[in-house]
Amino acid sequence: MAILSNVLIEVTREGELILTGTDLEVGLRLHIRADVEEEGSITLPSKKLFEIVRESGNNLITIHETENNWVLITAGNSTYNLAGMASDEFPEFPKIEDDTFISLNSQIFLELIDKIIYSIANEQENIYSLNAVLFEKEKREEHSYLKMISSDGHRLSIMEKQVDQDLDALTLNPVTLIPKKGIQEWKKFCEGRDSVSISFEKKQMVLKDDKATMVIRLKGGEFPNYNAIVNSIRQENKIEIDRIPFLDSLKRINLFTEDNFHTIKISLENNKMILSSQNAELGNAKDEQTISYSGEPMVLGFNCRYFIETLQVMECERLDAYINSSSSPCMLKSDTDSGFLSIIMPMQL
Missing domain, CATH: 3.10.150.10 (DNA Polymerase III, subunit A, domain 2)
Structure with a gap:
């Protein structure tokens, strides 16, 4: 529907300009004060109208409808003729029940x-x-x-x-x-x-x-x-990691991952975590981090990018990671990031 690229402009005698845009999935309606000489409605290309307003460098914009859905736009010393479409072709804005809001x-x-x-x-x-x-x-x-x-x-x-x-x-x-x-x-x-x-x-x-x-x-x-996925992880085998050093290490290791899957190997043993990656064309990388871990040694495979994106939204200094085995998901959370929990599925090495 070509008209979905347009914004519906309606003006009322009460001095109100109403803008409506929609792509049938999301719709937005805005109410703005304006000096209205005559009420009416039209739709105009939203991107071009935005560009005109942005580049005009003027505080006042005047829009005057002429013939056949054309409008004359005046901004300072500049004038523009812009082709619009009739407003009766624009989708109706959904009805809203006003008594159900909080x-x-x-x-x-x-x-x-x-x-x-x-x-x-x-x-x-x-x-x-x-x-x-x-x-x-x-x-x-x-x-x-x-x-x-x-x-x-x-x-x-x-x-x-x-x-x-x-x-x-x-x-x-x-x-x-x-x-x-x-x-x-x-x-x-x-x-x-x-x-x-x-x-x-x-x-x-x-x-x-x-x-x-x-x-x-x-x-x-x-x-x-x-909930079944969350409950499948026993929160017993815990790894305590400093978030920022871990995030920096992941970014370095990610330089040598394959582009499609960003696979890295994580080796855990006795308060030490070794991250490594390999790229068939470029070479390999290895990085070592000090952690708090006293469980059995494990070798894990994960998508590096998933860890990076999770750690970037967390705010804690130190996070807790829980993992049952080398083939189970990894749960990340912290006391500082109250209410937040992330689970990352493992990959085959």
């Missing part, structure tokens, strides 16, 4: 998203539901929690945040899946806002404040039983 601090959502966004599956992944984030609420010991879970089939990220508000009014589906693009736009919506009102309906979620409304279409389908 208001939450935007920082809660930003912290949830930042900890899980990196491990959402890309569109080319075969499992359709992994291109989305599982969103849940939970009540434990009189405390309310919001939780986001993402996985690409090779790793799993879980983040939960305690909230002061009562979440009874927040109605979720049995499986509430938010598409990757929706999560990305949700994050942008929260940035620069102190609080956001949120509501969930059967097929869509809605974010809003007093000037903007965002609608995100929910995905259907199931999500893997992440």
Whole structure:
């Protein structure tokens, strides 16, 4: 639909300009004050309109509709003629139930998203539901929690945040899946806002404040039983590692991994961890780290990039890693990163 590249512009006698954009998965409506001479509506190419506004260098922009859906735009000494399309072809903005919203601090959502966004599956992944984030609420010991879970089939990220508000009014589906693009736009919506009102309906979620409304279409389908994966790891065989030295070591070792799988070998024994990688065309690398580990010696294979991306979203100085054997997943967490847990699946060496 060509008109989806356009932004719907509506002006009212009350001096309000309403901008609406959508790709049928995510929709956004903004309300802006304007000097309106005559009410009406039209759609204009959003990218070109953005470029005109950005390059104009002027505080005031005037838009005047002429004939056949053309508009004359004036900004300072510059004038532009821009072809638009009739507004009646633009998709209708979804209806919203105003009585189902609860208001939450935007920082809660930003912290949830930042900890899980990196491990959402890309569109080319075969499992359709992994291109989305599982969103849940939970009540434990009189405390309310919001939780986001993402996985690409090779790793799993879980983040939960305690909230002061009562979440009874927040109605979720049995499986509430938010598409990757929706999560990305949700994050942008929260940035620069102190609080956001949120509501969930059967097929869509809605974010809003007093000037903007965002609608995100929910995905259907199931999500893997992440609790079974978490419970499969006995938190007994613990490795204590300094995060920053470990992250720096991984970045060095990753220089000599094969591009497709980023495979590294991790050897553990008696408070020592040796990381090594090999590239058939370039050579090999080895790095040694001091850790706290007194278990049986193990040789592990993992995707280096998965560890790097996990450690980059953590904030602790020292993290705990749990692993049952050389063929089992590795769990990463720390007391500092409260509510966060990451699991990385092993690779064959």
